């Protein structure tokens with residue numbers, strides 16, 4: 001069965017799916033995106049993801065490509081046509097196609113919308129979570145508006161590649177004061193010796209992760225103490241546990257940061273429990 005993509009109003013073979021060379025996403029990274037988990041055929045936390053998409057579009061003054069009901073119908077159709085039971089769905093909206101010029105094109109230029117979906121094996125992710133992952137730390141050299149989920153991801157791409165070359169799964173980005181902001185494509189968490197969850201406040205310097213929000217809900221339900229405050233790399237080295245969160249990785253235990261084993265070097269019990277219970281607090285649509 002061939003994969004199908006939705007591109008500007010049409011369902012096309014993934015292998016043939018293309019946008020115009022003057023799409024502003026291609027030329028200027030002038031666009032935003034969302035990634036939503038698909039579990040047992042349902043969209044996980046879709047409302048929060050689409051709310052964040054609306055916010056990203058509003059912040060950049062990019063028009064909505066279509067109303068929410070229509071968008072959800074297209075998302076469902078892409079999942080159906082690709083027969084994805086477990087995996088992810090990717091949405092990208094750019095400022096559309098216009099002759100190359102930095103300033104925004106006329107408001108009559110419609111935004112471009114691309115939606116793809118891909119299956120993933122949950123057992124493979126479960127095996128990775130049993131071992132935990134390593135992260136490295138790097139200076140955070142991104143722009144200030146990382147609260148917008150923009151496709152302008154070059155610093156993130158370079159950080160991720162450096163992590164891969166160092167044998168790690170993720171790079172934790174560190175601000176000028178030595179505090180961890182977030183991962184290249186995940187939010188960063190530690191657990192203190194006293195068992196408190198610590199993660200940076202989402203007001204500034206990080207993306208307000210949807211998985212992060214769900215973990216905060218879960219932590220509240222479980223009666224865990226949460227401290228939304230910045231933490232340094234040194235504090236992370238000494239943490240009892242560490243983990244990362246994102247729609248594609250869910251809660252993933254971190255067992256090494258740079259050359260430091262975290263805790264006893266095994267996935268921590270709190271991170272593991274949060275991973276196991278994660279889907280108890282999320283919204284399922286479809």
Ligand code: PLP
Nearest residue numbers: 185186187207209210211246247
């Ligand atoms: N931080 C960054 C920079 C990301 O790119 C992502 C996801 O792509 C996240 C955090 C996690 O966000 P979410 O939980 O909504 O997937």
